[in-house]
Amino acid sequence: MSDRAVEILNVIGHAKVYDLGQPYWSGMPVHPADPPFQFFLYRYHEHTKKLFDSIAPGFSDSIGLLVTSMHAGTHFDTPIHMARDLKSLNQDLTQFEQDKGYVGLPPELKSVDQVPPLVKRGILLDVATSKGQDILPERYEITPEDLEKTSNLEGVNIEKDDCVLIRTGYSRFFTTDSDAYLHKYAGLGARATRWLAERRPSIVGIDNLAAGVPKPFEIHNILLSDNGIFMMKSLNLEELGKDKKYTSVVVVLPLKIRGGEASLVRPVAFA
Ligand SMILES: [Zn+2]
Numbered sequence: 001m002s003d004r005a006v007e008i009l010n011v012i013g014h015a016k017v018y019d020l021g022q023p024y025w026s027g028m029p030v031h032p033a034d035p036p037f038q039f040f041l042y043r044y045h046e047h048t049k050k051l052f053d054s055i056a057p058g059f060s061d062s063i064g065l066l067v068t069s070m071h072a073g074t075h076f077d078t079p080i081h082m083a084r085d086l087k088s089l090n091q092d093l094t095q096f097e098q099d100k101g102y103v104g105l106p107p108e109l110k111s112v113d114q115v116p117p118l119v120k121r122g123i124l125l126d127v128a129t130s131k132g133q134d135i136l137p138e139r140y141e142i143t144p145e146d147l148e149k150t151s152n153l154e155g156v157n158i159e160k161d162d163c164v165l166i167r168t169g170y171s172r173f174f175t176t177d178s179d180a181y182l183h184k185y186a187g188l189g190a191r192a193t194r195w196l197a198e199r200r201p202s203i204v205g206i207d208n209l210a211a212g213v214p215k216p217f218e219i220h221n222i223l224l225s226d227n228g229i230f231m232m233k234s235l236n237l238e239e240l241g242k243d244k245k246y247t248s249v250v251v252v253l254p255l256k257i258r259g260g261e262a263s264l265v266r267p268v269a270f271a
Contacts, residue, residue, distance in 0.1 A: 012270055018248065020165075020205070020235045021074040021266035022174045029178040030072045031210060037072040040065055070112075070262035073174075076254045077231040078112050079224045080105065081261040082217070088225040101259020108228060112263045113256040115230070120163035120202055122250035122269050125150045126241045128169040128186075135169030136186035141213045142166070144195035154246040163203040163250040164196060165269075167237040171207040174234060187213035190222065197227045203252065205232035205267070232267060245271035 026038050042065035049060035071077070079088045080102055086094050089108050096102045102111045128136045130150035136142070151157065158164055166188065173181035185208035188196070193212065196204055204211075204223055211233055212219030223229040232252065240248065248271035254263035 015249075015270040016243070016245075018240045018243075018245070018269040018271060019266070020232075020237065020240070020250075020269055022171070022234055022236050024068075024073050024264070028073060029174065029181045029209065030069070032182065034071055035067075035069045037069075038067040068264070070257070070260060070264060071233075072264065074234045074236070074265060074267070075232070075262055076112070076115075076252060076265040076267075077220070077224060077233070077262045078110055078115060078260075079228045079230075080109055080111065082220040082224045084221050084225050089228050098259070101257070102261065103259060111258070112254050112260040113258045115254050118163070118203065118230075118250075118252040118254075120161065120250050120252070121159070122163045122165055122248040122271075123151075123156050123158050123201075124154075124165045124167060124237065124240050124246050124248070125156075126154070126167040126237075126244075126246070128167055129241060130154070133169070135172075138184040138186070139213055140168075140186035141189040142168070142187065142192045143189055144192050147192055147195055156246050158196070158199040158201055160200040162199075162201045163205060163252070164199075164201045165235065165237055165240070165250070166204070166206040167241045168206065168208050169238075169241075170209075171236045171238050174236070181209060185209055185213070187211055187216065188219050189213065190215060190218050193219045193222045197222055197229060200227075201229060203230040203232060203250075205235050205250075207235045207237045209234060232265065235267070240269055240271070243271070245269070247271070 043063040045060040210216035248269035
């Protein structure tokens with residue numbers, strides 16, 4: 001009898017695993033309008049050793065505490081994150097909003113806990129490299145012609161349900177230069193975003209802070225509220241780009257936060 005797990009491991013075990021996530025730390029760059037990301041040790045070993053001494057001599061533990069929005073660093077957005085005139089996919093979102101999250105959403109408007117584990121074909125569009133650059137110029141607006149040229153050079157075709165990954169080269173500034181990361185990034189223009197949406201990918205991911213240049217909100221509206229396409233931002237696409245892995249298998253596991261509009265996430269690509 002064939003062992004399915006061994007068959008799968010034979011394939012996956014020989015692939016290189018690419019970590020598409022950035023690290024998280026207090027003080028990391030987040031969108032200026034969003035709450036800061038805060039992580040600190042809530043409990044220290046030397047404190048709990050005293051606390052538990054009478055019931056478990058020698059024992060201690062340590063506990064970290066996180067205070068953050070779900071839009072800090074590498075994260076995953078669902079269509080309910082953004083609206084046009086309060087609507088996403090033609091549904092008025094206000095009727096589903098509660099303090100503890102979204103309740104009673106119709107099936108096309110999933111909260112993040114309703115998004116299944118996602119295993120998709122990844123298509124890397126390395127726009128910077130296709131233009132002969134290591135990194136796109138400051139505030140560069142990516143056009144449909146750039147995406148067309150990149151996919152032709154790479155010999156890839158975006159198909160329905162793919163996870164498209166857009167490389168601008170700005171990943172590197174996440175850990176090295178907050179000002180460049182927050183204010184100078186290149187990104188998708190509205191025309192390029194419509195070009196992507198017409199191809200019906202399931203996810204569009206990018207390696208910058210807010211996806212779009214010069215109008216980040218419009219890019220979110222086109223993908224999320226008009227087309228129901230998930231987004232990932234602040235990805236690290238440097239290694240995938242360096243190895244020229246234009247197709248891969250991407251695995252995305254958003255946290256099952258009930259009624260949530262987004263999730264911190266650590267996607268990986270097998271190639
Ligand atoms: Zn977001």
